[in-house]
Amino acid sequence: MKPQLPSAVLNLLQPVGDQLADLGRALLTPVDGRAPLMSGARRAWVRWLPYLVAVSAVATLLPVGTVVLADSYGVPGGVAGALALMQSGPLLLAITRPLQAWWVITGGTVLGAVLTVDSPESAGAWPWPVTTLLCYVFLMPALALRERGRTLVAVWLVTLAASIVAADLHQPRAGETAAIAVTVSGAVLLLGWSVRGRGEAQRLLAEQEQISEAERERSTLLEERARIARELHDVVAHHMSVITVQADSAPYRIGGLPPEAVEEFGTIAAAARSSLSEMRRLLGVLRSDGAAPDRAPQPGLAQLGQLVETVGQAGVRAELTVTPEVAALGELPSAVALSAYRIVQEALANVVRHAPGARAEVRLTAVGRTLRVTVENSPGGRPAVEGGEGTGHGLVGMRERVRLLSGRLETGGTPAGGFLVTAELPVTTLGESPR
Incomplete structure (x- = not known):
């Protein structure tokens, strides 16, 4: 028989579980209302690709980073695990909130640099251990594909300033790694921003092509309606006008008509005039699109x-x-x-x-x-x-x-x-x- 948790413990855990579920849903919802990365792709595997890459990166960099910080840099085990989680965990958040993830990873990088500033030179690169640098570089594509150009420039400038300060503190040890961090992050940001700009340009061109196609279809429809209107005007309206004139003038052209015939001709003329009024309204509809005129300025x-x-x-x-x-x-x-x-x-x-x-x-x-x-x-x-x-x-x-x-x-x-x-x-x- 499996042991069961007491109901009091379950009552205490239930609110905690609800809070964690709410937190997970909040993290999966973009902060600015935009969809997650690749969510607009037609293929399902492309839509899931950012999640797969993020999970794989965290699953690899979290344990490796913990071991590197603990064994090479002498950081206590618990602190090393928390620091590695702070540096790699936000990669999952980057799918929907890359800028917020950058703040967390940047804070983890600065904290790691402070904790390892006294580590021996044999420990490795400082202030960018290999795992920390990989976490930072993996975040750059998400930033480049989502944030504005001025934000990307600000991120790179912060990276440059922090690297200059680190190199000034430990020139022999930090100079090379700082240069690598600045160069690689800048190149990835520039490449991602270029890819994003090209994608947006192609989307705008596709929209313009759709607008042009819709205008051609609308022009064809209006031309056909105008042709029908011309035929109605040239044939039907002409004959109705002739009928009206003949019916109105019949009592004057034909002498000795009985009163009943004169009244009948008047009825025919009135019906013809009414038909002409209806015809004018119909022609007005056919010669327009049946809606208010479009006053939007046309391109030129x-x-x-x-x-x-x-x-x-x-x-x-x-x-x-x-x-x-x-x-x-x-x-x-x-x-x-x-x-x-x-x-x-x-x-x-x-x-x-x-x-x-x-x-x-x-x-x-x-x-x-x-x-x-x-x-x-x-x-x-x-x-x-x-x-x-x-x-x-x-x-x-x-x-x-x-x-x-x-x-x-x-x-x-x-x-x-x-x-x-x-x-x-x-x-x-x-x-x-x-x-």
């Missing part, structure tokens, strides 16, 4: 610089050139400016998708009253990204925009192995499109 030539910068963060070195002739055109119609922006956006998105690592040049010139948009890229420096075949509607969307403006579009490969997109958008015959 002024936003091309930001677009090129975003593409640069995604790994495509793009340059924008706008010749003085473009400014001489004056304020462009909104349809021309929006089409030029969307054509450049789609062309650069194709470069990112099909020729990553390429160099792209965006050039805007003017010939007379025609705006010429040219996007040329060199061959890609890396294989195309997975799923880079796209939807197949990019060039089709460009041709539709150019055709609506009575312009001209040329696309094709270059002798150097790149790709060239040239669009000519007339300005002379265009006015502001109705909102």
